Amino acid sequence: MSDFVPDIARLQAMDETAWAALQDAYFRRIYYYVKRYVGDHQTAEDVTQDVFLGAVRGIGGFDPVYTFDQFLFGIAKNRVIDLYRRHKLVLLPGKGDADADQSQAWLESLARDDRPLPRDQVVHAEDGGRQRQVLVQILRDYVGELWAAGEFQKLMVLEYLFVLGGRNKDAAKRFGIADEKAVAGIKFRAVERLRGMARLRDPNHSLFLGLWQPGAR
Numbered sequence: 001m002s003d004f005v006p007d008i009a010r011l012q013a014m015d016e017t018a019w020a021a022l023q024d025a026y027f028r029r030i031y032y033y034v035k036r037y038v039g040d041h042q043t044a045e046d047v048t049q050d051v052f053l054g055a056v057r058g059i060g061g062f063d064p065v066y067t068f069d070q071f072l073f074g075i076a077k078n079r080v081i082d083l084y085r086r087h088k089l090v091l092l093p094g095k096g097d098a099d100a101d102q103s104q105a106w107l108e109s110l111a112r113d114d115r116p117l118p119r120d121q122v123v124h125a126e127d128g129g130r131q132r133q134v135l136v137q138i139l140r141d142y143v144g145e146l147w148a149a150g151e152f153q154k155l156m157v158l159e160y161l162f163v164l165g166g167r168n169k170d171a172a173k174r175f176g177i178a179d180e181k182a183v184a185g186i187k188f189r190a191v192e193r194l195r196g197m198a199r200l201r202d203p204n205h206s207l208f209l210g211l212w213q214p215g216a217r
Contacts (some may be wrong), residue, residue, distance in 0.1 A: 004022075006022055008059070008062055008064070012062070014056075019056070020053075022055075026072060027052075030076050031044055034048050034051070034079070034080060047079050047083060049078065051072065051075050051076045058071075058075065127181075130149055139194075141197060142194060155177060157175055157177070157183060161187055168184050
């Protein structure tokens, strides 16, 4: 969980740096909360942005008897309810088709719901699924590149290092490579290529922060 603590005084003074830091810390958490109820990615992003606009408008009246999470997620909950009511949506999240009466009952139950608001595990669960999907595709593409180039020894070396957890010096001996520095070079270039492929699929650097840090074994 993030250790970020909003500076309410700076937010109320409309300090741009404080608001930028707040959005960096909370955007994904708010987005995934909204997306639990709004399946469409673009709509969820639009609602999330509206949540932060609502926070800007309402921060002057922030009541310290509540936590900042309650303040911000409370706005998010109200925006979701507004969206359903404004568009007269009758599809309950995750429950298939429903009639208008059922939708109204769901909205009323959401408005009354005072359970603890979702925290970082929502983001972690979503990110974990996206990471796995992207990693599978990246690895498949990279293996395809090496296969098409006839780099079969390199494939075996990387499998030994990354899948089997082998050491550089053992890989050198096993595959008849000059020394462990040459193996480290193979490993380094592979890591850099994989990181480059990851950046292409993750331009906002939200999925792979800190992943694949090079280091010899």
